[in-house]
Amino acid sequence: MCLQQLTLQQILNSVTDDINRARAKLAHYTQAIQETAELLDANFQRAVDVLVQLDALLVLTGLGKSGLIGQKAAATFSSTGTRAVFVHPVEALHGDSGVIEPDAALLAISKGGGNAETIEFARQFKSVAHGPVITLTEPNSNLESFGDIALHIPKLPEIDEWDLAPTTSTLTTLSLCDVLAICVQQRRGLTAEHFAQFHPHGTLGKRLLLHVQDFMVSGDALPLQSIHASFSEILYEISSKGLGAVILVNTDSNFFGMITDGDIRRLLERNEDVTKLNAQECFQLSRRGVDLPQVTHGTTTPETKxxxxxxxxxxxRITSLVVLQGEKPIGIIRLQDLIAAGL
Incomplete structure (x- = not known):
């Protein structure tokens, strides 16, 4: 039956059936996670202890979907402070085991734990690295007999109608890998700043590692004028430096305030005869001088994130901040530059 032949009611019923099926499958996932949690025992604690104390490399391996999970888990371990690499079990048996270093640990992943290549790699690993082998399988697998610490996922149906597509098993396996990595991270006392160091170009890394001094406009590019400067000098500084503002300093070269091009427009809209005003008078007549603190508002320091x-x-609701070193203005940081940097 083609779509044009379906009645509106049939289409609505089909949508309802799909939603109900999806909710049932998600409920199955919820139960699977709960059963995974219930399987945690002293072996999980042992695995955490081993990885916290590990100075060598953590090698992850697995075949098929287990291998894809191993690749993701290796990336998670690496980004949370544990040196990790994924090695394909077949490739390992044909030369790639050269990456294994003494005292390395192995996390071997296999749903049923009967994969011959993964078992053989685990056997070879123990003879080469002499390090601990952690297995992650369903209970009572062949693979775990070649390991030192056995972690388990529950033996549950997949969510497809033939119980064939790796779905429930991949969810529980990946979840257990994630939990293991984060527990190791927390035991090691890694902070958000440590995490950011592993992601310097990511949004998190930028937010935690970048400071005002990394973005501020300074030196000769900084628009700076005395409070006694004339209106034309103010206007020239705003125009020539192209930042839409000028910083005012007093006779001690300390920060006095800032005049923006918006302040100038507001003075003109009020029919002020600005051409006869000096910088200090312009500032005091502007919105910024009337409504807001003259010195503390709109400032920051080079060390501020x-x-x-x-x-x-x-x-x-402002577009720039003056950067102060003590009371001396040394730069301007602009909203548009921070947004352009991906913050």
């Missing part, structure tokens, strides 16, 4: 400045500017 860039993400904190971004959030401050968003809350205060």
């Amino acid at each position: 860039a993400i904190d400045c971004l959030q401050q500017m968003q809350v205060d």
Whole structure:
């Protein structure tokens, strides 16, 4: 039957059936995770202890979907402070076992634990590395007899109608790998800053590692004028430096305030005769001088995290902050630069 021949009611019934099936399968997943948690025992604690104390490489292996999970798990371990690499069991038996170093550990993944290549690699690993072998399978597998620590996933049906597509088993296996990696990370006391060091170009890394000094405009590019400067000098500084603002300093070269091109527009809209005003008078007549603190508002320090400045500017609805070293202005950091950097 083609789609054009289906009645509206048939289509609605089909959608309802799909949603109900999906909810049932997700409920099955929920139960699978619960049963995985119930299988945790002293062996899980032993696995965490071994990996926390591990100074050598953690090697992960697996075939098929277990291999794909092993690749993802290796990446998770690596990004959370445990040196890890995935080695395909077949390739390992044909030369790739050269990456194995003394005292390395192996995490061998196999749903049923009967895969001959994975078993043979586990056997070879023990003779080469002399390190601990952790197996992750369903209970009572052949593979675990070649290991030192056995972790288990529950033996449950997959969610397809033929119980063939790796779904439930991949969910529980991946979940257990993730939990193991994070428990090791927490035992080692790694912080968010450590995590960011493994992701320096990612959003998290940028938010935790980048500071104001990494983005600020400084030196000759900084628009700076005395509070006694004339209006034309202010206008020239704003225009020539191209930052849409000028920083004002007092006679001690300490920060006094900032005038933006928006402040100038507001003065003109109020019919102020700005051409006769000096910088200090312009500042005091501007919105910024009337409604907001003259010195503390709109400032930051070079050591402040860039993400904190971004959030401050968003809350205060401003587009730049003056960077102070003590009371001396040394730079400007702009909202548009932080957004462009991916913060």
